[in-house]
Amino acid sequence: MSERVAMIGSGIIGRAFAICFSRGGYEVTLYDPVDGVARDALPRIKETVEDLENEGLLNGRSAADVTGRIQAVGTMEEAVEGAIHVQENAPERLDVKLDLFGKLDKLCRPDVVLASSSSSIVASKFTEDLEGRHRCMIVHPTNPPYVVPILELVPAPWTDKAVVQKTRERLEAMGQAPITLNKEITGFIMNRLQSPILHEAFRLVAQGVATPEDVDRAMSEGISQRWSFIGPLEVGDLNAPNGIREYAERYEPMNRGIAAEQRDLVPWAGPLIDYIEERFRARLPLDQLKDRQRWRDRRLMALAVHKQWANENIK
Amino acid sequence: MSERVAMIGSGIIGRAFAICFSRGGYEVTLYDPVDGVARDALPRIKETVEDLENEGLLNGRSAADVTGRIQAVGTMEEAVEGAIHVQENAPERLDVKLDLFGKLDKLCRPDVVLASSSSSIVASKFTEDLEGRHRCMIVHPTNPPYVVPILELVPAPWTDKAVVQKTRERLEAMGQAPITLNKEITGFIMNRLQSPILHEAFRLVAQGVATPEDVDRAMSEGISQRWSFIGPLEVGDLNAPNGIREYAERYEPMNRGIAAEQRDLVPWAGPLIDYIEERFRARLPLDQLKDRQRWRDRRLMALAVHKQWANENIK
Secondary structure, X not given: OOOEEEEEOOOHHHHHHHHHHHHOOOEEEEEOOOOOHHHXXXXXXXXXXXXXXXXXXXXXXXXXXXXXXXEEOOOHHHHHOOEEEEEEOOOOOHHHHHHHHHHHHHHOOOOOEEEEOOOOOOOHHHHOOOOOHHHEEEEEEOOOOOOXXXXXXXXXXXXXXXXXXXXXXXXXXXXXXXXXXXXXXXXXXXXXXXXXXXXXXXXXXXXXXXOHHHHHHHHHHHHHHHHOOOOHHHHHHHOOOOOHHHHHHHHHHHHHHHHHOOOOOOOOOOHHHHHHHHHHHHHOOHHHHXXXXXXHHHHHHHHHHHHHHHHHHOO | OOOXXXXXXXXXXXXXXXXXXXXXXXXXXXXXXXXXXXXXXXXHHHHHHHHHHHHOOOOOOOHHHHHHOEEEOOOHHHHHOOEEEEEEOOOOXXXXXXXXXXXXXXXXXXXXEEEEOOOOOOOHHHHOOOOOHHHEEEEEEOOOOOOOOEEEEEEOOOOOHHHHHHHHHHHHHOOOEEEEOOOOOOOOOHHHHHHHHHHHHHHHHHOOOOOHHHHHHHHXXXXXXXXXXXXXXXXHHHOOOXXXXXXXXXXXXXXXXXXXOOXXXXXXXXXXXXXXXXXXXXXXXXXXXXXXXXXXXXXXXHHHHHHHHHHHHOO
């Protein structure tokens, strides 16, 4: 009998996490406070799981096995019954998280991990007064986590480090790529890496340096290629004959110069957005945006397949 | 008879560009002021071209065809004889560029494009006094350009826009991904996208938020996945139901908050670098750095193969 994990909230993130945990070998219960949402999630999950099976992205399991271990339940009590990990995927509202974590903390034994998929509200905002606050933390995915493996673990100051470490190991064993933040910080790490790129992309267009399409191309056909499999610090380590120290010494002056030119932000509004929107909508009318999103998701899945192959075959 | 392109300087970048232009259908002459360097480049080029043939990355051409159109010559005069495009790949020193462009401008008819691979010295610094300054510009690659297709075209204020456009079309037709900068700017675009990521990566480690390995992982298993095929502005366009305007309205407040926390730079020196270097060298001793660089290059090539496949098969 597999261990059990409970999803509280069965929208996009709840469904995606259900797949990750079931693919990782767990029994998964799905609960949603809105009647019918958890039940209706099952056929949608099945469709995604079959796509993943076709791509070879189920860790060697069958679609039937993965969907067979996911069940919808009608109450929160049933969902968490016997669960070792509870993943809350509710709307990003503090009152909702306060209410849910208050209930979950009462329902679950003290050794059950209570994780929130929150992307911006930190755990210290809604767990401080809980008796079991030591087992509460953020486990923040990037959508969809069954294709993009990163998960950001963000404990509150009172979260037990051993619980964080055990959760990290559990997620790693499932084939995810967990990282641990030692402090609560605005935007966690991924948004903090993305944010200055966005500011600079808007700035370059606002200053007339290049078109939005060319700024995008500098990323998609250029600087991102190596980042798709090694991070920025290792990129530096490999870009100087004697590693990261030499890289830092050699390139800090230029990078300080660039930073001095990147301190002022441009507003993401007005004529700048008019101009970008006009160009983007000329290329992709609004009614084709959904098709392009599906294309993006297929590309992400194909990239995951490629990376799995490359991890196994290029040493 | 194919048109001819001349490489002035036959080091790493000159060899790589020779492959790009020959794969694009041009005759290529290789010149280097150091005796023997151009000649010795040929067997190294052959080895790389054969690797590219094995991977299917020669635009359907054979290795014999591509290497057969590259020849080493003994003088700059022979190199530029009949060339329509000259690519200078000399060391990043202003005196060297001034000297070379002075000579090239005298040697080449006014309709020949004179391009520099310079990564930081802008063309206005070494072309202002030339009679043919209208046809001079930067064409800056990322190494290696036969695998990472981006090329940054950076004209001087006096460069003829029609020459820039024609050069862009020529490079695009070869299978590269040229972008055009309308202004000379520190670091061009790719380094300006990379720079704030590096500052933030060092900052996160210095502040004790996460280990260098986890910061890297946030990129390599997370935020970079979509960037590997779409740029940051289109990512935004696809991440709100009504596109980039809605995305900008929704996410500017959070991103302003993050920017406020990213204004102070941490020095890329001292205990921070000691700590990162110690961890990196424990994982990868210095004498294995070259092996890891070769692994990175094989991964980049495999990614290029994957993207070629995905561009053709995922619509």
